Amino acid sequence: MHQRWDVEGSSRAALRSDYVHRMSLHNLTRPPALSPGDTVGICTPSVPAHTRFRAKYLHGVEVLRSMGFSVVEGPLTARAVSRGHRAGTPRERAAELNALFADPQVRAIICTIGGANSSSLVPYLDFEQIRAQPKVFCGYSDVTSLHLALMRHAGLSTFYGPAVMPSFGEWPDVLPETKASFLDAVTRTSPSPRSLVPPTRWSNHFRDAAGDAWRTEPRQFQDNPGWRVVHPGEAEGSALVVNLNTLRSNAGTPEFPDMQGAVLFIEDMSTGPALAERGFRHLAAMGVFEQVAAVVWGKVEFRSQPDAPDTLEALLLEAIGRVPDIPVVTDFDCCHTVPMLTLAQGVPVRVHAPANGFANITVLEPMVSVPS
Numbered sequence: 001m002h003q004r005w006d007v008e009g010s011s012r013a014a015l016r017s018d019y020v021h022r023m024s025l026h027n028l029t030r031p032p033a034l035s036p037g038d039t040v041g042i043c044t045p046s047v048p049a050h051t052r053f054r055a056k057y058l059h060g061v062e063v064l065r066s067m068g069f070s071v072v073e074g075p076l077t078a079r080a081v082s083r084g085h086r087a088g089t090p091r092e093r094a095a096e097l098n099a100l101f102a103d104p105q106v107r108a109i110i111c112t113i114g115g116a117n118s119s120s121l122v123p124y125l126d127f128e129q130i131r132a133q134p135k136v137f138c139g140y141s142d143v144t145s146l147h148l149a150l151m152r153h154a155g156l157s158t159f160y161g162p163a164v165m166p167s168f169g170e171w172p173d174v175l176p177e178t179k180a181s182f183l184d185a186v187t188r189t190s191p192s193p194r195s196l197v198p199p200t201r202w203s204n205h206f207r208d209a210a211g212d213a214w215r216t217e218p219r220q221f222q223d224n225p226g227w228r229v230v231h232p233g234e235a236e237g238s239a240l241v242v243n244l245n246t247l248r249s250n251a252g253t254p255e256f257p258d259m260q261g262a263v264l265f266i267e268d269m270s271t272g273p274a275l276a277e278r279g280f281r282h283l284a285a286m287g288v289f290e291q292v293a294a295v296v297w298g299k300v301e302f303r304s305q306p307d308a309p310d311t312l313e314a315l316l317l318e319a320i321g322r323v324p325d326i327p328v329v330t331d332f333d334c335c336h337t338v339p340m341l342t343l344a345q346g347v348p349v350r351v352h353a354p355a356n357g358f359a360n361i362t363v364l365e366p367m368v369s370v371p372s
Contacts, residue, residue, distance in 0.1 A: 046115025
């Protein structure tokens with residue numbers, strides 16, 4: 001029987017009692033691989049940036065089309081309306097996502113951007129319908145709340161990866177490293193393991209999309225030598241890729257994941273020593289670092305107090321404390337900086353972090369399934 005969760009009544013209690021133990025990070029359903037010509041749907045689960053920075057949004061849509069995809073907007077996104085900090089009410093935003101998952105022509109769903117309120121959709125999502133029609137779902141940052149909900153309640157492996165505006169909307173084209181990683185993740189069904197390759201360059205150069213800077217200022221890049229080893233070791237586990245701030249906002253909810261044996265990839269858009277210490281200590285107090293097999297910390301886009309005596313890496317090790325040795329790696333490129341790698345939730349990965357040198361991360365299985 002169809003069931004739609006609703007905040008009126010006992011839906012949250014039902015989520016806790018009926019669903020909280022059903023889905024595991026280690027046995028998620030991988031959606032069918034994409035092919036040229038497939039239809040990509042666009043949803044706006046939080047901030048209506050596609051209305052405020054219209055030119056950048058429309059450019060991102062055209063870039064997706066140039067990659068060989070047919071593109072359709074969800075009904076709310078197509079209306080291009082704004083309710084201040086959000087694109088619509090929680091019901092309206094959830095209805096858009098439900099409609100895209102229910103549409104048999106739509107093979108993938110990509111978010112316009114993040115924001116702060118994707119979690120508001122969760123009580124209204126049709127998880128039974130989503131489970132019945134698994135498809136690629138991609139986004140990052142605040143979209144972490146939807147990743148967690150879709151994993152926990154629909155058993156779906158989603159993709160922490162590029163969004164329409166900040167990624168595909170890059171001028172004059174999506175960065176080749178971002179594009180290659182995304183296509184590799186959502187189209188490759190070969191069973192052979194693949195090594196994730198650090199881009200040779202990276203950027204946190206802010207170019208304002210309110211005017212023309214996003215397409216008139218040449219992007220400034222820095223060299224990217226590789227992913228730094230903070231604590232050596234080797235581990236295998238299921239990938240869990242999250243935004244730290246959004247993960248913590250899900251603490252105490254049915255959506256907070258079981259991290260036993262996971263390789264935890266965490267990132268934050270903006271942080272410094274004070275906020276990082278608070279975030280890392282929160283995870284430590286919840287026992288996260290005693291459960292995970294490895295920790296991989298992403299690059300920070302806006303880093304406050306860069307000259308502070310305590311580095312973020314030192315604070316992370318301090319928070320991990322006296323637990324069994326696990327590899328700890330930093331400067332990973334699945335985060336708010338560009339280029340951005342794409343990684344599927346729950347896919348088995350291996351982290352090799354030698355005492356001397358840079359870390360290697362290997363994806364051990366396909367991130368998508370062979371289409372029927």
